[in-house]
Amino acid sequence: MSQHTAGLAIETAGLVKTFGETRAVDGVDLAVPAGTVYGVLGPNGAGKTTTVKMLATLLRPDGGEAHVFGHDIVREADEVRSRVSLTGQYASVDEDLTGTENLVLLGRLLGHGRRTARDRSAQLLAAFGLTDAAGKQVKHYSGGMRRRIDIAASILSTPDLLFLDEPTTGLDPRSRNQVWDIVRAVVAQGTTVLLTTQYLDEADQLASRIAVIDHGKVIAEGTKGELKASVGAGSVHLRLRHAEQRPEAEQVLRLALDADVQPDPDPVALTARLSAAAQDTAAEQAARALGELARSGIVVDNFSLGQPSLDEVFLALTGHDTGTGPGPDTGTGTGTDRTDTDSDSTKDGVAA
Numbered sequence: 001m002s003q004h005t006a007g008l009a010i011e012t013a014g015l016v017k018t019f020g021e022t023r024a025v026d027g028v029d030l031a032v033p034a035g036t037v038y039g040v041l042g043p044n045g046a047g048k049t050t051t052v053k054m055l056a057t058l059l060r061p062d063g064g065e066a067h068v069f070g071h072d073i074v075r076e077a078d079e080v081r082s083r084v085s086l087t088g089q090y091a092s093v094d095e096d097l098t099g100t101e102n103l104v105l106l107g108r109l110l111g112h113g114r115r116t117a118r119d120r121s122a123q124l125l126a127a128f129g130l131t132d133a134a135g136k137q138v139k140h141y142s143g144g145m146r147r148r149i150d151i152a153a154s155i156l157s158t159p160d161l162l163f164l165d166e167p168t169t170g171l172d173p174r175s176r177n178q179v180w181d182i183v184r185a186v187v188a189q190g191t192t193v194l195l196t197t198q199y200l201d202e203a204d205q206l207a208s209r210i211a212v213i214d215h216g217k218v219i220a221e222g223t224k225g226e227l228k229a230s231v232g233a234g235s236v237h238l239r240l241r242h243a244e245q246r247p248e249a250e251q252v253l254r255l256a257l258d259a260d261v262q263p264d265p266d267p268v269a270l271t272a273r274l275s276a277a278a279q280d281t282a283a284e285q286a287a288r289a290l291g292e293l294a295r296s297g298i299v300v301d302n303f304s305l306g307q308p309s310l311d312e313v314f315l316a317l318t319g320h321d322t323g324t325g326p327g328p329d330t331g332t333g334t335g336t337d338r339t340d341t342d343s344d345s346t347k348d349g350v351a352a
């Protein structure tokens with residue numbers, strides 16, 4: 001793979017990194033289309049940060065190769081560095097400086113004049129809803145403000161490729177949404193984003209393609225739809241008119257669909273997971289199920305056909321769940337750097 005494939009921001013082949021006995025990254029192949037958000041999804045210790053660090057030229061691979069915009073990450077590391085920016089899992093702005101001081105300092109380091117550095121800082125602080133906090137030392141920021149100043153710092157000069165390593169781990173739902181808006185705004189301006197996350201809904205929200213990694217290996221790759229389709233055909237959700245008809249409905253569905261049928265906590269609701277092995281499509285299976293229910297005199301008030309969730313995808317691919325739950329509030333707590341000394345008081349949203 002010494003030829004660069006047009007249209008790809010990142011191309012890796014057999015990338016390996018070992019730490020002693022641990023094969024942290026164990027032969028990773030990635031092809032990240034330019035101008036998109038690419039999600040790298042995996043649980044703790046999967047090798048996400050190690051992969052990102054190699055691509056950002058902070059770690060030297062032990063095997064395989066990788067190109068960033070056609071530049072070899074080892075032999076042309078300077079070229080790569082000039083085009084990428086990394087927002088680490090563990091943020092790196094100076095705690096003792098204010099928001100403004102951090103951004104101005106970084107701007108000056110990037111070679112901007114004093115005036116430009118100040119203007120750009122003010123602009124970014126406003127866009128990230130941090131104007132009120134601009135004069136405060138970063139150590140007094142909440143977790144959400146901290147994550148936003150960190151991303152602001154990494155896009156001070158618009159990078160062609162931005163690495164976001166678990167940008168929302170430990171954030172509350174509102175702060176997560178703000179970070180998501182920022183990511184969308186950054187991509188709208190032409191930057192490619194490689195986003196690592198443990199949150200399936202985050203990859204689902206932001207990424208156009210997703211690589212699922214576990215134990216240093218890519219275990220699945222594709223668009224969200226492809227990933228979901230590879231795991232199962234989806235689920236049928238039903239609401240019955242009469243709760244007492246539910247046991248019979250379960251039986252009918254099992255027979256008609258060969259599906260895994262689960263009663264909901266709601267006494268009139270049911271979910272049937274459709275078999276991916278079935279000959280006919282999810283829609284055809286669902287239609288057959290409705291027909292069988294009607295023939296049995298079971299009244300269905302409401303019906304929907306959904307694709308599998310990414311949680312189900314992960315479970316099916318790895319045999320274990322992500323271990324992190326559906327969102328930050330149920331996470332295991334690793335990697336969080338929330339400072340609860342100050343509530344996130346910025347009310348203004350994030351401008352594009």
Ligand SMILES: Nc1ncnc2c1ncn2[C@@H]1O[C@H](COP(=O)(O)OP(=O)(O)OP(=O)(O)O)[C@@H](O)[C@H]1O
Binds near residue numbers: 045049
């Ligand atoms: N500097 C290091 N020295 C030794 N082992 C390391 C080092 N960095 C990472 N590892 C190991 O490599 C594996 C992958 O770690 P990595 O940090 O890449 O995972 P991750 O997917 O980013 O996990 P998390 O979601 O917890 O951030 C882990 O087993 C980790 O313990």
Ligand SMILES: [Mg+2]
Binds near residue numbers: 048049050089165166
């Ligand atoms: Mg990590």
